[in-house]
Amino acid sequence: MSQAKVPVWVNLALIPLLNISLAFLISGLVIYAIGQDPFEAAGYMLYGAFGYNEGIGYTLYYATNFIFTGLAVSVAFKAGLFNIGGEGQAYIGGLGVGLVCLALDHTMPFYVIAPLAIIGAAVFGAAWAYIPAYLQAKRGSHIVITTIMFNFIASSLMVYLMVNWLKSPDSLSLNSRTFEENAWMPYLHSLLMPLGIDIGDSPLNGAFIWALLCCVGVWLLIWHTRWGYQLRTLGTNPTAAKYAGIDTSKVTIWVMMISGALAGFVGLNEIMGVNHSLLLNFAAGYGFAGIAVALMGRNHPFGILLAAILFGALYQGGAEVAFDMPEITPDIVVVIQGLVILFSGALEHMFKDRIEGFFIRRATAAQGK
């Protein structure tokens, strides 16, 4: 019963905070090593991410993508599946959104298109995850291998479709035609403007609200439904799942489809919310970063929300730093992001034992008195 002695906030707040601080400390040393002032850089980063309305908007806009991919990774992980195909599922999910918008934007109003686009993202993302899931469940092909392969297939498929079918003849670049405005996900700033609230001009759009709803939905699914019960059983003890009569292949398949659907929602934010046309590589990097977000958020929707905002801030603040301090190139910003992932993900247990030990000793000593 030793775990019971460690206060909850230690695991949920103190340890992640320590890890991040260490990441920033080393980032500071890196910046110092290339002859720049780390405090100045930190200032720009913080200001860029949270200092003004547009900055916050951008931070949350990036965070939206991280929430979707982070949730996707965590749902699969709760069932013991390591879905690293978020990248491809997001990409194909975006295709689903784009096809719905391209097909209906001349004829249908927004309130018809929006739910269909959500369904399109979910169905396409889920379908892309279904094949590796089926192969894992029925054929034993390892899901890590197949999902990563499917990222490449998704990427090639999109190039083929864009070049041969979807490219707009009016455009020089590989874009589809721009959707009509009734197929645009509304910007939050334009939604809030009539209420007299000015949040500045940013790409933050309705997909963010959907992302928050997804957090709640995933939380309910995992901890309050029998499906969640089954997936957690499978994830923590597959033998017990067989004992309980849980159909493990069935659970594997639908968990992966939910995971794929969540990743697919990235398309809502990127295609419907910002680009308003289909294009290449809009999901680049978000799928993989989702792994780090899920790790850092401890596979809990609330933790993922916080981790996603942190990553959003790194993206947005990092861009600001690279802009204001030209010596700090975007590569250095990537180094900083990498350090955060390293310390909060890969090395998360570095302090854990020592800190827990400290609290256990303290609790034991207090008991002894």
Add this chain to the structure above:
Amino acid sequence: MTNTTTPYAIELRDISKRFGAVQANKDICLQVPKGTIHGIIGENGAGKSTLMSIIYGFYEADSGHIEVDGEIVNIRNSQEAIKAGIGMVHQHFMLVENFTVLENVILGAEGGAVLRKGIHDARTELTRLAKEYSLDIDVDMVVEDLPVGLQQRVEILKALYRGARILILDEPTGVLTPQEADHLFRILYSLKEQGVTVLLITHKLREILASTDNVSVMRQGEMVAHRETAQTNKEELAELMVGKKVRLTVNKGDATPGDTLLSAKNVSQFDAQGVKRLKNVSLELRSGEILGIAGVSGNGQSELLNVLSGITEMSEGEIHFAGATINANSPKNASQMRDMKMAHVPEDRHKMGLVTGFEAYEAAVLGYHNSDVYNGKVFMHRKVMVDECKDRMAAWDVRPPNPHLKTANFSGGNQQKIVIAREVEQNPDVLLIGQPTRGVDIGAIENIHEQIVSLRDTGKAILLVSVELDEIMALSDRILVMFDGAVVGELDAKDANERVLGLMMANAYSDDEQGESA
């Protein structure tokens, strides 16, 4: 460096070890004279394994010290333990299965980058050791082809090859037939004659009494008694272990068997490698009786439980249960079997019966999680589950009675009560129960045994699988013996004794001997 007149082979002085809030070992003192077999006995969780791990350098003691031959030694890892002449045979063998005996023995002591010379030297040395201690073994055999008894001999050879003069054996007979165990003890005697000191960790009183010179008893992390084996008896040791008087028998009346509720006909099962794990097993299970399945662990009992409960599909044969015929073409899974009122307490509660990361109330519905009682249209009724769990914890005396505690944080006995309560409270017609008291304290064993008997008396059909002969003999009304996947004998519990069962379990029982014992 203190040199007493007669230094002990190994002496522990005030060894203490704490894991977080748990005091695993407290001021342990132990003196083991040279060339003796010393038993250490205690319940699961009494701290025996921790103590041995300290001696072998897996853990470092928080305080206290160890003396070998009268000299203080500092053992911080297993290399240092080996250097001090200490060898250990673990409960679960640490062998590379697809290496030969010789390769296993020199692993970690190869004696240079090129194997040739090391192997040659080892072969000479092993032949000498094998002769000296009568440890007959073909050193070129691949370990996975050897029976468990011989694999254990490899472990002993490994320790001796590294110069061990003190040999620790952790629960060495758990995997052996009684005959193999006898052979092991003969080896231990010859080791003793050669001056080797043996530390024997076990919870089997019979072995302690039969084979040791001295015995020390541990309880709740403390050394509570040292006895000369000749001066003590089973009852005293059992009492010292648990700290109160215990009964080693179960009070039960005669069975009044009724209708056959479940019957299996020629059931066979092949594993993924195509090996036949279950061979033409037929049995009938009647209401109001306890059918015991005896056998050395790994002779098809687990497969039998898994096939009967629907966890694995059978390959041949058929099962009749609750009006249904189940065979390879029309299998039923575990949840369908539950719907037909079969309950199953699995052999391994950690691997199968519980999800240790779950809170108790969640683990308490495992397998019944789809039941309408616990579910609304979409969401599960958390309050219903928690309240029910609370009631059951009170009824079954689960401690602590906290439905929100993680399952992993209950002791073995209380975890087992959670599992048994879950299965029994569903009011099944047939109860399959595997190793009901493995890793359970003696106090709780008594309680569990009484529950099983009272279930029988309410007309349930109970199939009991256990590797503990005492348990099989105390509980069963009828006994089947399994060997190598097949049922090799059936007898009425009244006619059973340890010798007959032991011979049957080793498949060495002939009609002659049956005549003798009758």
